[in-house]
Amino acid sequence: MKYSELAKVYERLELTSKRLEKTHFITQLLKSCSKEDLEKVVLLLQGKVFPSWDENKIGVAARTVLKSINQASGIEQNKIETEWKKIGDLGVVAEKLMGKKKQHTLFSQELTVTKVFNNLRKLSTLEGEGTVAKKNQLVTELLTSAEPLEVRYIVRTVLEDLRVGVGEGSLRDAIVWAFFPKPVGIFFKCDKCNTLNPSSKKCLSCGEDINTKFNIEAEKKFSGKTLEITKIEDVDIDTITNYDIVKAPDEKTARKVYDHFINLVQHAYDVSNDFGTVAQALKENGKKGLSKIALNPETPIKVMLAQKVSNVDEGFEKVGRPAAIEHKYDGFRLQVHKKGDKILLFTRRLENVTKQFPEVVDLVKDHINGKNFILDSEAVGFNPKTGKYLPFQHISQRIRRKYDIPELVKKLPVELNVFDVVEYEGKNMLRVSFKERRDLIKSIVKNTPKKIRIAEQIVTEDNKKAQKFYEDSLKEGNEGVMFKSLDAPYKPGSRVGHMIKLKPVMESLDLVIVGAEWGTGKRGKWLSSFTLACLDEDTHDFVEVGKVGTGVKEKEEEGLTFNQMTELLKPHITSEKGREVKIKPKIVIEVHYEEIQKSPTYGSGYALRFPRVIRLREDRNPKEISTLDMVEELFFEQKK
Numbered sequence: 012m013k014y015s016e017l018a019k020v021y022e023r024l025e026l027t028s029k030r031l032e033k034t035h036f037i038t039q040l041l042k043s044c045s046k047e048d049l050e051k052v053v054l055l056l057q058g059k060v061f062p063s064w065d066e067n068k069i070g071v072a073a074r075t076v077l078k079s080i081n082q083a084s085g086i087e088q089n090k091i092e093t094e095w096k097k098i099g100d101l102g103v104v105a106e107k108l109m110g111k112k113k114q115h116t117l118f119s120q121e122l123t124v125t126k127v128f129n130n131l132r133k134l135s136t137l138e139g140e141g142t143v144a145k146k147n148q149l150v151t152e153l154l155t156s157a158e159p160l161e162v163r164y165i166v167r168t169v170l171e172d173l174r175v176g177v178g179e180g181s182l183r184d185a186i187v188w189a190f191f192p193k194p195v196g197i198f199f200k201c202d203k204c205n206t207l208n209p210s211s212k213k214c215l216s217c218g219e220d221i222n223t224k225f226n227i228e229a230e231k232k233f234s235g236k237t238l239e240i241t242k243i244e245d246v247d248i249d250t251i252t253n254y255d256i257v258k259a260p261d262e263k264t265a266r267k268v269y270d271h272f273i274n275l276v277q278h279a280y281d282v283s284n285d286f287g288t289v290a291q292a293l294k295e296n297g298k299k300g301l302s303k304i305a306l307n308p309e310t311p312i313k314v315m316l317a318q319k320v321s322n323v324d325e326g327f328e329k330v331g332r333p334a335a336i337e338h339k340y341d342g343f344r345l346q347v348h349k350k351g352d353k354i355l356l357f358t359r360r361l362e363n364v365t366k367q368f369p370e371v372v373d374l375v376k377d378h379i380n381g382k383n384f385i386l387d388s389e390a391v392g393f394n395p396k397t398g399k400y401l402p403f404q405h406i407s408q409r410i411r412r413k414y415d416i417p418e419l420v421k422k423l424p425v426e427l428n429v430f431d432v433v434e435y436e437g438k439n440m441l442r443v444s445f446k447e448r449r450d451l452i453k454s455i456v457k458n459t460p461k462k463i464r465i466a467e468q469i470v471t472e473d474n475k476k477a478q479k480f481y482e483d484s485l486k487e488g489n490e491g492v493m494f495k496s497l498d499a500p501y502k503p504g505s506r507v508g509h510m511i512k513l514k515p516v517m518e519s520l521d522l523v524i525v526g527a528e529w530g531t532g533k534r535g536k537w538l539s540s541f542t543l544a545c546l547d548e549d550t551h552d553f554v555e556v557g558k559v560g561t562g563v564k565e566k567e568e569e570g571l572t573f574n575q576m577t578e579l580l581k582p583h584i585t586s587e588k589g590r591e592v593k594i595k596p597k598i599v600i601e602v603h604y605e606e607i608q609k610s611p612t613y614g615s616g617y618a619l620r621f622p623r624v625i626r627l628r629e630d631r632n633p634k635e636i637s638t639l640d641m642v643e644e645l646f647f648e649q650k651k
């Protein structure tokens with residue numbers, strides 16, 4: 012397939028926010044893919060060349076791309092940068108600039124999906140000396156051959172920021188629309204262009220009005236290999252993908268059939284964590300291919316996510332009574348995989364952190380019965396001398412640290428709190444009730460404090476007992492509690508409400524001030540806008556995440572004032588230019604915000620939207636502030 016065909020679909024996807032339209036465009040694309048291209052196209056549609064669990068990442072810095080744009084177009088880097096600051100999207104900038112001016116070389120060739128895919132994959136395999144130059148070359152090569160629209164999407168894909176709005180839901184539905192027969196009554200035929208549409212008033216292909224009533228007339232219009240059924244049990248799932256349409260006696264049955272197809276694909280995705288594998292299996296072997304996809308204790312799955320409530324009553328309302336209520340530990344999530352002698356640990360973002368936690372590997376070996384399993388847990392740090400549990404910030408450095416690991420294990424050990432099981436000895440537990448999963452955990456984990464524990468839990472229907480458990484959990488230094496529905500399955504990657512968190516405050520960040528601006532007018536004698544930074548633990552540098560002025564007051568009786576801030580910061584000013592000053596990172600403040608966005612403006616690559624100062628954190632030294640990892644984590648969490 013030509014890459015330009017994919018680029019055109021990207022553009023159509025970008026231009027509509029309607030989910031049905033998006034799904035329709037993706038369906039058409041998937042249907043037109045050859046066996047060889049399908050998996051690649053499914054990944055590229057999501058802006059990726061590896062499944063999300065794969066450790067390989069494209070990993071190209073914006074600077075490298077900037078240089079490639081310069082090399083492919085001859086346009087000065089300064090100019091590209093200025094436009095980038097103005098427009099904010101390097102893909103659009105490159106498209107705009109390169110549309111006008113392009114280095115025509117003998118080497119340009121029409122791009123195929125395979126060529127782009129392979130070059131992007133190569134980017135992640137490069138190592139050692141000259142890597143940046145080689146990456147540069149691979150990107151430049153693509154840009155040189157690309158047409159302007161292709162440039163936009165190549166740049167964005169390289170930067171891992173595709174932004175065409177392909178959600179998991181539309182991709183899953185498109186796979187069903189492309190590979191399963193269409194039930195009459197859920198799909199309707201357009202009289203003008205013959206497209207089979209979902210329940211949409213206008214044809215998604217030609218825009219003609221369509222009649223979306225379930226009736227005999229509608230059925231007559233359909234042709235193709237037809238499976239006629241009277242009840243859902245008549246659907247022979249193993250041969251189902253051989254048919255084009257399904258005729259059911261009524262709308263309710265048709266809906267059941269359709270939902271069943273959706274569930275099949277969703278389940279295959281839940282276990283494989285890769286739509287590419289799912290689509291490929293369907294294309295090659297129909298439904299039989301799907302049933303071969305199984306959980307693999309070497310591949311991380313997406314973790315189940317929590318919804319939020321603000322009191323105990325709401326907690327029960329969401330998960331029902333009685334509910335399981337557990338301590339919400341202030342650590343980080345670890346997915347524990349065991350396959351024979353091999354133990355692997357993954358973070359909630361599916362990064363492999365096995366090397367960083369050798370002591371956890373040993374704990375799992377010694378304290379959990381079983382040869383193969385996948386468990387879900389929270390690792391919590393504690394002070395080895397006092398035994399006191401430590402808030403997440405203190406141990407977050409362990410996740411990224413690649414050196415001096417044995418020392419760190421001694422200095423900042425963790426305890427594992429197991430709270431769920433997803434697979435055990437080859438049995439997929441995703442659809443088993445939480446109560447049964449919990450019983451299994453109790454039977455396989457040897458509860459050993461400061462090493463490995465079964466998450467503290469009560470089962471109750473009583474508000475008072477729940478409230479007391481919540482307060483006790485807070486007193487013990489935990490973040491709050493989790494409410495869990497006893498009969499619910501495990502839903503990977505979803506915030507479906509089987510698991511609910513209750514904690515006292517909204518997420519805030521502790522950030523250090525590294526710069527400021529003198530005010531104007533009546534604020535002229537005060538520093539009035541403060542540049543905030545978080546800690547990049549890899550480089551030990553402070554990297555900027557935004558500026559804040561809101562929340563600081565003019566009058567003392569209202570709270571923290573500009574005057575106070577100015578007095579605190581003045582001694583730490585290191586340089587001044589115009590109204591701008593640079594400040595030694597000393598003063599920490601707590602900040603609320605509405606959202607975290609990606610941003611080229613700040614060194615962290617992120618910017619806080621609508622930040623507001625809450626208070627000074629005199630108890631915090633700058634080494635203890637929120638880390639870049641945390642900012643990233645919050646960014647990804649809100650995206651979900």
Ligand code: AMP
Pocket residue numbers: 317337338339340341342343344359389430466493512
């Ligand atoms: P939040 O990160 O605020 O959305 O809360 C959900 C997170 O709480 C999960 O991703 C886990 O990392 C963590 N957590 C701590 N204790 C538990 C528990 N007992 N059950 C489930 N998640 C827990």
